[in-house]
Structure formats: C-alpha cells, structure tokens
Amino acid sequence: MTETIENTRTRGHSEEPLLSVRDLTVTFTRQGEKPFVAVDGVSFDVRPGQTVGLVGESGCGKSVTSLAIMGLLPQRGVRVEGEVLYGGTNLLTQSKEQMRDRRGRDLGMIFQDPLSSLNPVVPIGVQVTEVLERHKGLSRKAATPLAREMLDKVGIPDPNRRLKDYPHQLSGGMRQRALIAMALACAPKVLIADEPTTALDVTIQAQILALLKELVEDSGTALVMITHDLGVVAGLVDRINVLYAGRIVERGDRHPLFAQPRHPYTHGLLSSIPRLDGERGTKLTPIPGSVSDNLPWANACAFAPRCSQPIDVCVEKTPEFVEDGPRALRCHNPVEVSR
Amino acid sequence: MSNPLNPDNLDPRNKKQRIDELAAGSGGTATLTVDDAGHIEESTGVSLIASAWRRLRRNPVFLLGAGITLLFVLLAIFAPLIAPHDPTKGLLLDKVRPQSNPVPGPEAGFPLGADTSGRDVLSRLIVGSRQTLIVGVFATLFGLAGGMSLGVLAGAFSGWVDSLVMRIVDVMLSIPSLLLAVSIAALASRPSQWTVIIAIATVQVPIFARLLRGSMLAQRSSDHVLAARALGVKRSAIVFRHMLPNSLGPVIVQATLVIAGAIIDAAALSFLGLGNPDDRQPEWGQMLGKAQNNIFDNPALAIWPALCIIVVALGFTLMGESLREALDPKSRR
Ligand SMILES: Nc1ncnc2c1ncn2[C@@H]1O[C@H](COP(=O)(O)OP(=O)(O)OP(=O)(O)O)[C@@H](O)[C@H]1O
Numbered sequence: 001m002t003e004t005i006e007n008t009r010t011r012g013h014s015e016e017p018l019l020s021v022r023d024l025t026v027t028f029t030r031q032g033e034k035p036f037v038a039v040d041g042v043s044f045d046v047r048p049g050q051t052v053g054l055v056g057e058s059g060c061g062k063s064v065t066s067l068a069i070m071g072l073l074p075q076r077g078v079r080v081e082g083e084v085l086y087g088g089t090n091l092l093t094q095s096k097e098q099m100r101d102r103r104g105r106d107l108g109m110i111f112q113d114p115l116s117s118l119n120p121v122v123p124i125g126v127q128v129t130e131v132l133e134r135h136k137g138l139s140r141k142a143a144t145p146l147a148r149e150m151l152d153k154v155g156i157p158d159p160n161r162r163l164k165d166y167p168h169q170l171s172g173g174m175r176q177r178a179l180i181a182m183a184l185a186c187a188p189k190v191l192i193a194d195e196p197t198t199a200l201d202v203t204i205q206a207q208i209l210a211l212l213k214e215l216v217e218d219s220g221t222a223l224v225m226i227t228h229d230l231g232v233v234a235g236l237v238d239r240i241n242v243l244y245a246g247r248i249v250e251r252g253d254r255h256p257l258f259a260q261p262r263h264p265y266t267h268g269l270l271s272s273i274p275r276l277d278g279e280r281g282t283k284l285t286p287i288p289g290s291v292s293d294n295l296p297w298a299n300a301c302a303f304a305p306r307c308s309q310p311i312d313v314c315v316e317k318t319p320e321f322v323e324d325g326p327r328a329l330r331c332h333n334p335v336e337v338s339r
Numbered sequence: 340m341s342n343p344l345n346p347d348n349l350d351p352r353n354k355k356q357r358i359d360e361l362a363a364g365s366g367g368t369a370t371l372t373v374d375d376a377g378h379i380e381e382s383t384g385v386s387l388i389a390s391a392w393r394r395l396r397r398n399p400v401f402l403l404g405a406g407i408t409l410l411f412v413l414l415a416i417f418a419p420l421i422a423p424h425d426p427t428k429g430l431l432l433d434k435v436r437p438q439s440n441p442v443p444g445p446e447a448g449f450p451l452g453a454d455t456s457g458r459d460v461l462s463r464l465i466v467g468s469r470q471t472l473i474v475g476v477f478a479t480l481f482g483l484a485g486g487m488s489l490g491v492l493a494g495a496f497s498g499w500v501d502s503l504v505m506r507i508v509d510v511m512l513s514i515p516s517l518l519l520a521v522s523i524a525a526l527a528s529r530p531s532q533w534t535v536i537i538a539i540a541t542v543q544v545p546i547f548a549r550l551l552r553g554s555m556l557a558q559r560s561s562d563h564v565l566a567a568r569a570l571g572v573k574r575s576a577i578v579f580r581h582m583l584p585n586s587l588g589p590v591i592v593q594a595t596l597v598i599a600g601a602i603i604d605a606a607a608l609s610f611l612g613l614g615n616p617d618d619r620q621p622e623w624g625q626m627l628g629k630a631q632n633n634i635f636d637n638p639a640l641a642i643w644p645a646l647c648i649i650v651v652a653l654g655f656t657l658m659g660e661s662l663r664e665a666l667d668p669k670s671r672r
Pocket residue numbers: 028036038056057058059060061062063064065074228
C-alpha cells in the first residue's frame with residue numbers, strides 16, 4: 001500500500017491533495033451478527049478544485065465511505081480503520097467536538113433526498129442562517145442577508161420570499177438548491193454530494209449538476225461526487241473511482257476511463273447506459289445478476305459470478321489493485337484495449 | 340373507542356407496546372399520499388397539519404367529540420352564570436325527610452331535584468364541571484411537562500442516561516395506574532384537588548416519557564437530522580430545533596386522550612374519598628361517591644354525575660382518536 005500512496009502523491013498534479021482517504025475500512029459489528037465489511041481498504045485523493053467521482057451500484061459502500069469521511073457513522077457497532085487526511089490532519093482521530101466544528105465549515109455534504117433532508121417544521125431561511133450562526137458566530141439578523149445572497153447564488157428565484165417558506169412549499173429542484181446553499185454557506189473546501197440528483201427528474205438533474213459544476217469551479221471547492229449512474233457524472237468529474245463490494249476496482253481520469261474501461265464491471269456499467277455518440281441500434285446490455293451473488297473478496301474476485309469473462313484464477317485468488325500512472329485496476333483478466 | 344392507554348384493562352407489556360406503536364406512527368417525516376382525485380400530494384410538517392385539519396373538518400366523529408368538549412368547556416367557564424341556583428345552599432332542605440324522603444325529587448325550578456342536603460343537583464352538576472375539567476387539564480399538563488422532560492432527556496442522550504430514565508419509566512408503567520394514583524393520593528395528609536392532580540399527573544409521566552422518547556429516536560435516525568449534523572449544528576439545536584418539534588405529533592394526540600383518562604381517574608379518586616373532602620365545592624366523582632348511600636332508592640343521584648363523566652370522557656376520546664387517525668400516515672386513504 002505504501003507504494004500506492006507514493007504513486008498517487010507524485011502524479012502529474014502539482015498541488016497536494018486536500019482530502020486524502022487512505023486504506024479506509026469500515027466494518028459493521030452488530031451484536032449477534034457476523035462482522036460486515038462495507039468499505040474495504042479504499043484510498044483516493046481529492047485535490048483543490050478537482051471533482052472526483054465515486055461510482056458503483058447500490059450497496060457497494062458509497063454512502064458509508066462519505067459518512068466515514070464526515071464522521072457521521074453511528075458511534076456504536078461500527079469500526080473505522082485507515083486514515084482520512086484533511087490538510088494533513090487525520091479526521092478519524094479528531095474528537096466529536098472538533099469534527100462538529102469542521103462539518104459545515106471545512107467539509108460540506110448534500111444528500112440524495114432533498115425533501116426528507118430538510119427539517120419540515122423550520123423555514124428555509126432559518127435552516128440556512130443556522131449554519132452561518134453556528135460557524136461564523138453571526139446573529140440571526142446579521143446572517144439573514146448572507147442567507148438571501150446564498151439562495152440567490154444557487155438560483156432560487158425571489159429569495160426574500162423563499163426565506164420564509166417551508167420545505168414543502170418548494171419544488172424538488174429548489175429544495176436541492178436550498179440544501180446546496182446550506183452546505184456551501186460557509187464555503188467548505190470539500191463538498192461531498194451523495195447522489196444529489198437521484199431523487200429529481202431528468203431536466204432538473206441536469207440543472208443541479210450544472211449548478212454544482214459552476215459553484216465548485218468558481219470557488220475552487222473540491223467535489224466528491226457519488227453516484228450509481230456513470231452517465232450522470234460524465235460531464236462533471238475529472239477522475240472516477242469505480243467501487244465494487246466495498247473495494248475500488250478501477251480508477252482513472254474521465255476520458256481514458258470512459259473511452260477504454262478495463263475492468264469488466266466498469267465496462268458493463270458503460271454498456272448499460274445509452275450513449276449519444278453510439279451507433280444506432282447498439283444494444284444496451286445490463287450487468288446480469290445482483291449484489292447478492294457476490295463472493296467474499298478473500299481468495300476470489302467478488303464480481304466473478306457476474307463477470308462476463310472470468311478465468312479460473314478469479315475464484316482462487318484476490319485480484320491485486322495495480323496502479324499504472326493515473327490508471328489503476330483490480331482484475332485478473334481485464335478487458336482488452338480495442339483500437 | 341375506549342382510551343387505548345386506559346391502563347386498567349391492559350397488562351404492562353401491552354401498555355408499552357401500545358405506546359411504542361404510537362411513537363412509531365409519528366408524523367414529521369415526509370410521506371407521499373395519493374388523494375381521492377388521484378394526484379400525488381407531498382406532505383410534511385405544516386402541510387401534514389393542514390391536510391389533517393382538512394380531513395378532520397369533515398369527520399363527524401371529530402365534530403361530535405369537539406362539540407361535546409366545547410359544550411363542557413363553555414359550561415365550566417360560565418358555570419356561575421348558567422347554574423340556576425347556588426350549588427352550596429340547601430334550598431330544598433325543608434323537603435328532606437331523612438326517613439321517608441331523603442332525596443327531594445324534581446320540582447318547578449329544580450328539574451333534577453336536590454341531594455340529601457337539599458342542594459340543587461343541576462346546579463351542582465354544572466358547577467362541578469369546573470373541578471372536573473381543571474383536574475383533567477392540569478393533571479395532563481403536569482404529566483405532559485414531567486413526561487416530556489424525561490422523554491427529551493432519554494431521546495437526546497443515548498447510552499446510560501437513556502437506559503436509566505427508561506428503567507424508571509418502565510417500573511412506573513408496570514404498576515397499574517389507578518393503584519399508583521391511589522397510593523400517591525393516599526400519601527397526602529390533607530387530600531385536596533391538588534393531591535388528585537399530582538397523583539394523576541404522576542401516572543401520566545411515564546406514558547408521555549416513553550412516547551416522546553420513541554418518536555425522538557425515530558427522528559434521530561431521520562434524514563434531516565443527519566443533514567443537520569452534516570452541517571455541524573450543535574447538539575442542543577439538533578434536539579430542540581430538529582428532533583423535538585418533529586416528535587410532538589403523537590404526544591399531542593396522546594394528551595387529548597389522556598385528558599379523558601384523567602377525568603375518569605380523578606372521579607375514581609374522589610369517589611374513593613381521596614379527593615377534596617369539602618363538598619361545598621361540587622365535583623362529579625365526589626357526588627357519585629355520596630350518592631352510593633341512596634343508590635337503590637334514588638339511582639338518579641348517581642346516574643347524573645356518572646353520565647356527565649362518561650360524556651365528557653367520550654368527547655375527549657372521540658376527539659383524540661380522530662386526531663390520531665388524521666395524523667397517522669398509515670390510516671390515510
Ligand atoms: N448502519 C449500518 N449497519 C449495518 N450495515 C450497514 C449500515 N449502513 C450501511 N450498511 C451496509 O453497508 C453496505 C454499503 O451501504 P451504503 O449505504 O454505503 O451503500 P451505497 O453504495 O450508498 O448504496 P446506495 O446506492 O443504495 O445508496 C450495504 O450493504 C449496507 O447494508
């Protein structure tokens with residue numbers, strides 16, 4: 001693993017990573033149940049202004065990873081190992097109070113379902129000012145103009161009126177905008193977006209993604225974009241980490257990865273989304289099977305039962321994560337590069 | 340339609356289960372409902388209340404309950420103006436014959452007759468509504484205050500605080516409530532309406548505590564609390580701004596139902612002689628208790644206060660039940 005770290009540190013970009021996840025492992029240890037490893041040795045870096053995608057299907061550990069970074073996992077029944085370095089500090093060893101001070105100020109997060117993520121009985125304005133009061137020590141009165149400015153910035157029309165509105169009075173897209181306003185109110189350096197558009201309809205999805213892109217580009221915020229849909233983030237991310245059953249199976253910069261997916265899982269993900277530039281009549285092929293078919297990573301490739309091109313060694317030996325410059329891959333029998 | 344938490348017909352385990360079910364059915368979290376017209380309405384918090392109110396307004400059960408309650412509340416407020424006579428004066432005392440006719444029957448100006456002291460029964464019933472409502476409402480308010488404090492404490496802190504509070508609450512719940520109330524009331528050296536209020540409030544404390552704690556726990560794992568925590572919001576604000584206001588639905592419903600139970604319990608305590616002994620301040624339970632002596636010759640003296648107790652309790656119960664139905668996402672159509 002040390003080799004891995006060196007590799008990522010010395011890669012092309014001149015800037016030091018802002019957020020550096022090292023060998024993050026999250027194990028749920030419920031009493032009476034056998035321990036469940038939801039995230040298994042995940043490492044990735046996020047540089048200032050960079051947008052990094054974390055992609056994988058339901059249950060692969062995307063949300064658990066983001067909650068671990070934020071320090072929001074439950075206190076009991078969870079074991080978190082590894083390091084989450086933010087500007088050199090390991091967030092996993094920080095006290096509860098220190099993390100509470102960082103959340104909303106250094107690290108922001110937005111969630112999948114904008115309606116249920118807002119407090120239904122508190123007006124939007126109060127929910128935005130709350131963050132500013134909390135981290136900037138402002139009074140409600142002093143924070144209100146800033147909150148209005150924030151709502152305006154995220155494209156909520158008539159922010160003055162909206163400040164007094166309750167969440168149910170806003171449309172789905174506006175609610176997500178309001179949540180983005182809250183998350184970015186104190187200008188955190190890292191924003192984690194956990195499937196921010198999944199609950200929205202397609203046209204609104206595009207608007208929200210465009211807004212996120214604009215906001216992070218303007219402010220230099222690093223964005224960790226979590227999604228199960230590669231198509232959604234295609235135009236947004238700089239780098240992509242593909243997660244399968246708690247482990248990163250492939251990583252790369254956007255263009256090479258989209259053009260030449262090497263891991264059969266990534267390949268499958270890409271063939272299951274429609275492409276505008278694809279030939280007409282090309283069939284969309286969904287990945288067969290489901291997560292429940294997974295093998296344990298120990299002594300096998302977890303994806304083997306669903307893989308389109310497994311070889312014998314796939315059910316005998318865990319594939320290593322091999323890095324090659326910006327590309328990295330965990331597969332015994334990668335997809336051939338077609339020319 | 341009886342008070343679901345009227346404890347005397349339930350064993351403690353059922354009682355706990357019932358409370359937890361109520362807590363789990365709490366509003367606050369978002370629900371999607373498809374209304375009659377078939378279009379989808381998103382409802383949370385405020386709109387939840389608004390849509391509940393829309394349904395309540397058309398619910399005859401609620402209207403009946405609210406009507407009864409309103410009637411008695413008005414009666415209590417304007418009792419001295421409405422009562423035809425002074426309830427403390429033995430106006431028909433000269434008609435009382437301890438042997439042949441201990442209870443003067445109805446006559447002009449005294450539609451329900453008089454009691455053994457010659458006092459007008461109707462006036463006593465009307466003025467008696469005051470005591471009954473005061474005891475019911477105050478006992479519930481105090482029970483609510485005590486129960487909510489414990490519930491917030493348990494719901495806000497997980498770990499040993501929660502365990503400790505809930506053990507105490509469970510012990511209290513395991514004692515049949517009327518027995519507990521009687522024991523507490525019997526401790527008072529000089530019984531009065533306040534000892535009754537305190538006794539009944541004590542009985543309500545664990546119910547409200549468990550209920551609030553349950554719905555706060557549901558809030559603790561809700562999306563919007565997680566989102567607030569992701570913003571670094573302080574713990575006190577999480578509890579009082581994000582968890583508590585969203586947990587109150589089932590507690591409010593329960594409070595309405597508890598008033599009915601409190602009124603019945605208060606009457607029971609007075610009936611047993613644990614209430615205010617001063618019969619110059621009429622009270623239904625106490626009237627009922629006194630009527631026992633002549634129950635076979637003059638059942639009317641017992642029937643009137645009993646009827647009043649039943650009707651008032653029914654009013655609050657109907658109101659509470661329909662309120663719960665309206666707020667319960669599961670019962671929506
Ligand atoms: N509190 C918990 N206790 C036990 N297991 C958990 C807990 N939270 C998550 N898990 C498990 O961890 C695994 C990863 O969950 P996670 O929520 O990270 O998936 P995800 O990739 O975000 O999926 P989705 O796309 O559905 O959001 C799942 O199998 C889930 O069952």
